[in-house]
Amino acid sequence: MNYKINNNENFDSKKKVSEKNAQKNNSIIPNVKRIIVLSCCILSFTCTFTTANAQGDLLVTPRRLVFDGSQKTQEINLANIGSDTARYVISTLEYRMTESGSFERIENPDSAQNFASPFLRFYPRSVVLAPNEAQLVKVQLMKTNSLEPGEYRSHLYFRSDKEEKPLGELDAPSDSNNITVSLIPVFGISIPVIILSGETSSAVNISEAVFENKNNVPAVHMTLFRSGNKSAYGDISIKLLSPEGKITQVGLAKGVAVYTPNSKRNFYMNLDNKTGLDYRNAKLLIEYSNPQGIKSDILAQKEISLP
Numbered sequence: 210m211n212y213k214i215n216n217n218e219n220f221d222s223k224k225k226v227s228e229k230n231a232q233k234n235n236s237i238i239p240n241v242k243r244i245i246v247l248s249c250c251i252l253s254f255t256c257t258f259t260t261a262n263a264q265g266d267l268l269v270t271p272r273r274l275v276f277d278g279s280q281k282t283q284e285i286n287l288a289n290i291g292s293d294t295a296r297y298v299i300s301t302l303e304y305r306m307t308e309s310g311s312f313e314r315i316e317n318p319d320s321a322q323n324f325a326s327p328f329l330r331f332y333p334r335s336v337v338l339a340p341n342e343a344q345l346v347k348v349q350l351m352k353t354n355s356l357e358p359g360e361y362r363s364h365l366y367f368r369s370d371k372e373e374k375p376l377g378e379l380d381a382p383s384d385s386n387n388i389t390v391s392l393i394p395v396f397g398i399s400i401p402v403i404i405l406s407g408e409t410s411s412a413v414n415i416s417e418a419v420f421e422n423k424n425n426v427p428a429v430h431m432t433l434f435r436s437g438n439k440s441a442y443g444d445i446s447i448k449l450l451s452p453e454g455k456i457t458q459v460g461l462a463k464g465v466a467v468y469t470p471n472s473k474r475n476f477y478m479n480l481d482n483k484t485g486l487d488y489r490n491a492k493l494l495i496e497y498s499n500p501q502g503i504k505s506d507i508l509a510q511k512e513i514s515l516p
Contacts, residue, residue: 266291267367267398272464273442274365274402276350285346285400287367289338296337296370299346301326301363302399306468308475321470325361325404328353335370348402358407359438360469368397401468403440411437413467415495415511420488427480427488429460431495433509435467435474442466443499443508447480450492450512459486459493463500491515 268288276283289295303326304312305319318324331348338344348365418431435441447460459481467474480488493513499506 266293266295267297267369269367269398269400271400273400274348275405276403277405282347282349285348285365286343287336287338287346288343289340292340294337294339296335298335298368298370299331299333300366300368301329302366304364304399306466306471306474308471308473310465310474310476319470323359323361323469324363325402326363328356328361328404329363329402331365350404353404353406356404356406358409360409360440361404361406362401362440362468364399364401366397366399401466405439409437409439411435411439411441413441413443413497413509415497415509418493418495418511418513420493420513420515422488425482427459427482429478429480429493429495431476431478431511433465433467433474433476433497435469435472438469440466440468441497441508443497445476445478446496446498447478448494448496449480449486449488450494451487452490456494457481457486465497488515 266289268290270286270288274283274285287297303315303318303324305315305322306312328350329348330351331346333346336344336346412435414434414436416432416434418429421428421430429447433441443465445460445462445465446458449457449459451457460478462476462478465474465476492515495511495513496507497509499508
């Protein structure tokens, strides 16, 4: 913000400003209150462990949308689970997934990556929700007749838009000579929207699975290798197979994706270390399956022997 300060001092060397006039000019210079407003933007991406995404006071259901040709319109439910009325603005963002599973925002698609946003229409584009109020957002396909076979992905971003007072209406600090810093958190959450066009398929292989047990914290490093023109998405379950034949689930991660065009994703999971579990001379069975967890829908599995 620019502040204009009146200064009537004449710098002409032939004239001198009287002390009385100088004091008068100084008296009209206001004590300027400077306020720095910082916005903290928090994005919650698509890897979650529930059937809905939540960030701040916003609950979004479902956690992803997939158009596979059977539907032209789908709905997203937004719910304000906070205690204050809030406004949420809806837009689209584009991301690439790294091999570690994190996301990077991009403007142009990578090679073999397709954006879904040019073929999506959603409404409304902003909603105002009172506490415990919910509203549906419709997402509709458009102009999809000419799509080439493959997968198209973008992310819908729901950002809270806090109502702010004009700077002139902000409460003045006790000492107007100090700089006041006001932190205004702005929460947001994004979910992927995927369009599958024509013939699409994917295959997954689990490789480079390594077990470690440092400081009595068992864990597994693994790499998911994906092939085909479709993203892989599923749950990772790890079971401990004892030498006596006992089977115990020691790890579970839901909603693990390998998005196109990535061919692999590195994944790390801590395992259960409760009393009574013995990893010595046992085996670990790693299964990557669809979210329904049906045995016949296992996408990949690997068994490793422990020393």
